[in-house]
Amino acid sequence: xxxxxxxxxxxxxxxxxxxxxxxxxxxxxxxxxxxxxxxxxxxxxxxxxxxxxxxxxxxxxxxxxxxxxxxxxxxxxxxxxxxxxxxxxxxxxxxxxxxxxxxxxxxxxxxxxxxxxxxxxxxxxxxxxxxxxxxxxxxxxxxxxxxxxxxxxxxxxxxxxxxxxxxxxxxxxxxxxxxxxxxxxxxxxxxxxxxxxxxxxxxxxxxxxxxxxxxxxxxxxxx
Ligand code: CDP
Ligand code: MG
Numbered sequence: 670x671x672x673x674x675x676x677x678x679x680x681x682x683x684x685x686x687x688x689x690x691x692x693x694x695x696x697x698x699x700x701x702x703x704x705x706x707x708x709x710x711x712x713x714x715x716x717x718x719x720x721x722x723x724x725x726x727x728x729x730x731x732x733x734x735x736x737x738x739x740x741x742x743x744x745x746x747x748x749x750x751x752x753x754x755x756x757x758x759x760x761x762x763x764x765x766x767x768x769x770x771x772x773x774x775x776x777x778x779x780x781x782x783x784x785x786x787x788x789x790x791x792x793x794x795x796x797x798x799x800x801x802x803x804x805x806x807x808x809x810x811x812x813x814x815x816x817x818x819x820x821x822x823x824x825x826x827x828x829x830x831x832x833x834x835x836x837x838x839x840x841x842x843x844x845x846x847x848x849x850x851x852x853x854x855x856x857x858x859x860x861x862x863x864x865x866x867x868x869x870x871x872x873x874x875x876x877x878x879x880x881x882x883x884x885x886x887x888x889x890x891x892x
Contacts, residue, residue, distance in 0.1 A: 672746050673753045674798040676787040679740035684864045686828030687777045692818050698759045702749040704814030709741050716805045728890045736879045745814045746799055753795055756788045780840040781883040832860035844884050854878055
């Protein structure tokens, strides 16, 4: 049976309500999927590099390595018929602005490539990625992911998700002139504090920096 690797990126993991909502909606959209393994970790740089090796050399690769290491990620494997394509459909297009408003990236993504989650793009890559995460992160597929994910949902679903639109607006304001970055970073950090109950301000400031960093890619490339 086909498997795929789902990784909630730091923007969804640190915003606990977003992570819980994303898991809940994935379970609802893919009710036949089996969930195998569940892991919350800080991605070590050697794993980040291997996971994103296909993007090495691209203009966004350094940002991507930085972003995935801003905070913890949540990893799990979904198994089911045509699950690779079906999970990507639920997630939506890569860029938040291009993702359908009904998709998870459209709903919860902040801006550009700050887009909630990674999902394998084809079955052969899924196999490679799953093997990598088993080896390098001890993702244990014999563990029932369903139970762990339901516990996560129960714990965090009530956490407020109140900042998405405001942070998007701040990013648009920043991208008009690319000035006063520190001020925009502080404003985003303040908003994240409301949504990220178990992270320190300094950690949230790092996430805010990565969000603006994705906007900087727009300035520095013709993406
Ligand atoms: O994640 P997905 O498979 O949809 O996209 P990808 O092309 O494999 O790119 C990996 C990740 O890099 C994206 O999810 C974005 O977070 C980021 N990215 C970006 O920020 N800017 C780009 N021009 C391309 C990718
Ligand atoms: Mg990809």
